[in-house]
Amino acid sequence: MMFRNAVELSHFYAAQAAGTGSVCIDATAGNGNDTAFLAGLVGPEGKVYAFDVQQKAIASTKKRLEDRGLRERVRLIHDSHARMGLYVREPVDAILFNLGRLPGSDRTVYTKSCATIAAIEAGLGLLRRDGLLCIAAYWGDPICNEEYREVYDYLKGIPPRQAEVLFHEYINEPHCPPTFFAVHKV
Structure with missing residues (x-):
């Protein structure tokens, strides 16, 4: 089976770690695609926490969830993913990050490595x-x-006794496709 992009890989791997009744985090809600995927994955018994610093992203995600009848499974949080530990107090099965910027929004707003690394540590x-x-x-x-x-x-510096880290990239694509990391907590 071939995967077309890093988002498909994220969904494939998340489905291996989470399912009905799981708790998941979408660290970068964006337009709500990953949030909706996770909400469908966890079912009515599960829970998803979705973070974004942009109100536009929270509103877009909320609408997508409402349109799909998934809103009640998700707690939308208008805050940085770096602060997820302040909101989530239960064990989590899967966490998705889609870095960069929100498509169709302010092109000057990006995720930043200092916040992202703090979020990975919290995650x-x-x-x-x-x-x-x-x-x-x-x-x-x-x-x-x-x-x-x-x-x-x-990620390269995480001790192997703490987590296994997989790195995946397309090496012959001309248009800078995103890379993918999977971090398995051991």
Whole structure:
């Protein structure tokens, strides 16, 4: 089976770690695609926490969830993913990050490596054993490339006894497709 992009890989891996009744986090709600995917995955008994710093993203995600009848499964949080530990107090099965910027919004607002790395650290603390953290990272422009490199370096330094880290990239694509990281807590 071939995967077309890092988001498909995130969904594939998240479905291995979470299911009906699970608790999941969408660290970057954006337009709500990952949030809706996770809400469908966890079912009516599960819960999803979705974070975004942009009110436009929270509103877009809320509408997508309402249109699909999934709103009651999700707690929308208008705050940085770096602060997820203040909102989530229960073990988490899967966490999704889709870094970069919100499509169709202010092109000057990006995720930043310092907040993202703080969020990854918080997420690793929240993940249950065998939980999974998935990251789609972009590198095609200078701002995204800086975050990608710093996240890569951080993940590379995680001790193997704490987590296994998988890195996936397309090496012959001409249009800077996003890379994918899967972090499995051991």
